[in-house]
Amino acid sequence: MTKEIKEPGWNFDNSYARLPKVFFTAQNPHPVRSPELIILNDPLAASLGLNVEALRSEEGAAVFAGNRIPEGAEPLAQAYAGHQFGHFTMLGDGRAVLLGEQITPSGERFDIQLKGPGRTPYSRGGDGRAALGPMLREYIISEGMHGLGIPTTRSLAVVTTGESVIRETVLPGAILTRVAASHLRVGTFQYAANWGTIEDLRTLADYALKRHFPDVEGDENRYLSLLKEVIKRQAALIAKWQLVGFIHGVMNTDNMTISGETIDYGPCAFMDTYDPATVFSSIDTQGRYAYGNQPIIGGWNLARFAEALLPLLHEDQDKAIEIAEDAISDFTTLFQSNYLAGMRAKLGIFNEETQDVSLIKDLHDMMQKYRADYTNTFRALTFDKPEDTVLFGTPEFTKWNEEWQARLSRQEQSKDSSSELMRNSNPAVIPRNHRVEEALEAAVEQGDYSVMERLLSVLSNPYAHSPEQEEYTALPEPSSCPYRTYCGT
Incomplete structure (x- = not known):
């Protein structure tokens, strides 16, 4: 009897691909040697309308590796810019490809993006690949954030590629599948303002309004409403970070989303000992993105967003600046209100x-x-x-x-x-640094994913205060070396 082949349930639309070509480059992922699915987020897959059994097949692994393009997808690499540690530069998806937008059974729209599928026109000398450890790290932390009730991009799957990547050492390669409300960033608008026309900028703003803020599309000054809505979401998001001791580590403007989701889990970590000056990122030598600075940087990033929108806020630049400054001045009050x-x-x-x-x-x-x-x-x-x-x-x-x-x-x-x-x-558990490292070491060095699976299980409901969570509340052994995280690029 022939076994019935279940369809995976991909239901792509590609609204971003209908934007002006200046915002992206059509780009297929580069195939890898021998993809193997090592972790799949079953509940997330189901919520997206996907068939878990089909995704666990060889064909499913091929899609997550970029070896096979699912029907309806239009892969592309997005263009954007950003202030990285205060310095403005042209960026773009240097190691990511957007497959398309999955429309769920309830009609919601989510980006499906592969992280680590090879070079793109925006790779700037990089290989476009990713190592297994950082991809598993993003999976753990993003799912931990979801459990804490914090808006976040999520992780659908991780595959190993059967290939090595060279960083400081030779590491096993992997590809993460990321799910997001969108990948529109402050840096996307900075890119439009600097390298596009005013009409490109207007088209992008209209797209962001339609996708994320349809309730204010009809406002008299809808672009001011866009600015205000993003300010509201970021004020609420950063307050949530502060309340659980989360340190993003790389709050560049290209890592601030228009949707209000946390994005980019590179050199991030959770604070153990309370200290506003806490920094985990190995590259943040000046403490720009320390825990206590996150609200300040949030306001700074939003000011850059407002600058990009100036041509749309008012035809008179002085008036536009006045409108933008008035809106930005609300951020601190909104943050404090959420935080308190x-x-x-x-x-x-x-x-x-x-x-x-x-x-x-x-x-x-x-x-x-x-x-x-x-x-x-x-x-x-x-x-x-x-x-x-x-x-x-x-x-x-x-x-x-x-x-x-x-x-x-x-x-x-x-x-x-x-x-x-x-x-x-008050959560019983957070993704404590030593527990995350323990899980990564077991997975990467020993091929043992059980440690990570147990950690994900206790992080899925951090407010349960269950007996199973008790051992995960223990603090790490004292160390003379400060904990450091790395970008993984």
Whole structure:
């Protein structure tokens, strides 16, 4: 009896490919020697309307490797620019190819992009390939972020290529399949403003409005509305990063999306010991993208977005600048509002009092002084176990705890309600650096993916506070060497 061959369920549309040619180059992935599927995100695949069984076949692996172009796809490499560590440059997809946009059964649209499928016209001397470790790292962190409820690009699959890539050493090659609401970036608009015409810029802005903000398409100044909506989403996103101690590591303007999703998991990591000056990226030698600087850089990046939109905001440049500056000035207020609301929730506070700001600041100051673990401090407070923190027994904490308890007593909600709010706002687990490295070492060095699979399982619901998560709350062994991450390019 012949076994029925199931269709994978690809349902591509390619709206980006209908933009002016200045925004992309048609580009097929470069085939690899012997692709092997090593991890597939079954729930994400199902939500996209894809057939998991078909994706696990040889044909599925061939698609994820770029060896086979699925029906309906129109592969391309996107052009964009960006300020990288403050320096403006022409960029583009140097090691990524957009297969197309998957339309889900519910009518949603998601980019399907291969990361590491070979050279493109934007590779700038690179080989366009990716190593296994960094691709698995992006898979782990992006799925961890999704579990935390933070808007993010996601990872659908990773295949090994059967080929090596040369970085500092020879490494196994791999390709990641990334899923995103879109890959429109601040840098895409900077590219349009610098290398396109005003009509190209207008076409791109209209496309972004239609794709991400259809509710404001009809506004009197729809391009101002576009600016304001992106500011809102980024203010909310960066606040969420700060609330869980996430450090992006490379907040260049080409890594800030119009959709408000986190993108590019290169030299990123989560903070253990609380310190606003924390930097993990090996290339961020000046601390430009330190944890405490992320909100400032977010505002700076959005100012660059506003600059790119100036010709669309008003025909008079001085008036356009005034309009842009007024919009950008809202970012700090929006960020602070999101951040304070999140911090209040982490402390079980439902209403607002002016002294909440000092209550939060005093806690952070103590955490920094005594080198307290960020995640576990809030976890200990959640379960009323202050003795589990290094703050316990200090005069500052005794005084602070009394003020906090008094603050909780001044709201209508019960102690139980506060505890529930804290459980839902303070994760038991994050993708701790030593656990991520442990998983990567087992996978890359030993071909053992079970460590990574267990880690992904506990990260899928970080607010469960389950017994299975307990061992993943443990801190790493003390080390004299600071933790460092690398771009993986």
